[in-house]
Amino acid sequence: MNHRIARALFCLGMLFLTACNDNFVYDKYQSISEIGWHKDSIANFQLPQLDSLKTYDLFVNARNNSKYPYSNLFLITEMQYPNGKRQIDTLEYEMAHPNGEWIGTGGHLIENKLWYKEGFSFRESGSYHIKISHAMRKNGKEKGIEFLSGITDIGFRIETTKNIP
Numbered sequence: 039m040n041h042r043i044a045r046a047l048f049c050l051g052m053l054f055l056t057a058c059n060d061n062f063v064y065d066k067y068q069s070i071s072e073i074g075w076h077k078d079s080i081a082n083f084q085l086p087q088l089d090s091l092k093t094y095d096l097f098v099n100a101r102n103n104s105k106y107p108y109s110n111l112f113l114i115t116e117m118q119y120p121n122g123k124r125q126i127d128t129l130e131y132e133m134a135h136p137n138g139e140w141i142g143t144g145g146h147l148i149e150n151k152l153w154y155k156e157g158f159s160f161r162e163s164g165s166y167h168i169k170i171s172h173a174m175r176k177n178g179k180e181k182g183i184e185f186l187s188g189i190t191d192i193g194f195r196i197e198t199t200k201n202i203p
Contacts, residue, residue, distance in 0.1 A: 061200060063094065067101075067193035074185030075172050075192075083168040083194040088160045092198055096155040098170060099193035101147050102133065102140075106188025109134040112173040115154065120164025128173060129154070147190060157199050168194050 068081040088094065100111060111133050117125045131152045134140050142150035160166060170192055174183045 061198045062195075063088065063198060064196040065099075065193065067099065067191045069191050070189050074187040075189045077172065077174075077182040077184050077186070079171065081170045081192045081194075083170075085160075085166040085168065085194075085196070087163070087165075088196070090159060090161050090163065093157045093159050095153075095197045095199050096158050097195040097197070098129070098131075098152045098154050099191075099195050100131070100133075100142075100150045100152060100189060101144075101191040101193075102142075102150070102188045103147055103190055104188070106133065106148075108174065109136075109138070111189075112175075114171050114173045116169040118167040118169070120162045120166065151195065154194075170194070 064086055066083055068083075070079075098113060098115065109132065111131045113129045113131070115127045115129060119125070129152075131150065132141060133148075133150060140148045142148040172183075172186050172189070174186050175181070176183065
């Protein structure tokens with residue numbers, strides 16, 4: 039099946055699934071070059087104005103194909119607050135089980151919904167920005183992997199926190 043057709047079908051399926059999710063607030067993706075995710079390439083997301091009295095669960099979404107050669111993914115996230123404050127985190131996510139089976143959902147493209155922040159409140163009014171870059175390195179090497187293959191899209195998702203009675 040053509041790569042573009044497979045991606046379109048996957049996106050339509052995800053659109054259907056997210057349309058059925060009533061706590062969904064924001065969900066955007068940025069495609070990664072077919073050459074690979076360059077170590078200096080940053081995915082940028084400008085978040086909408088959100089209710090400062092509500093709490094939200096924040097996720098990084100990653101899509102990968104079978105060309106992704108690792109069982110984990112290191113990311114650097116930066117949240118820029120409206121007042122100029124920046125919060126930078128280095129995160130590690132498990133992408134595959136020890137037997138090599140992918141953890142996410144899907145077929146040709148694997149979707150991973152990765153926790154970023156739970157119960158977060160956007161207390162300041164104004165525009166929040168999220169920046170995401172990869173921080174993958176080979177064991178024992180200082181320099182980062184210049185082009186990370188297999189990651190096809192990187193996204194950011196916000197859901198209202200589910201209140202469990």
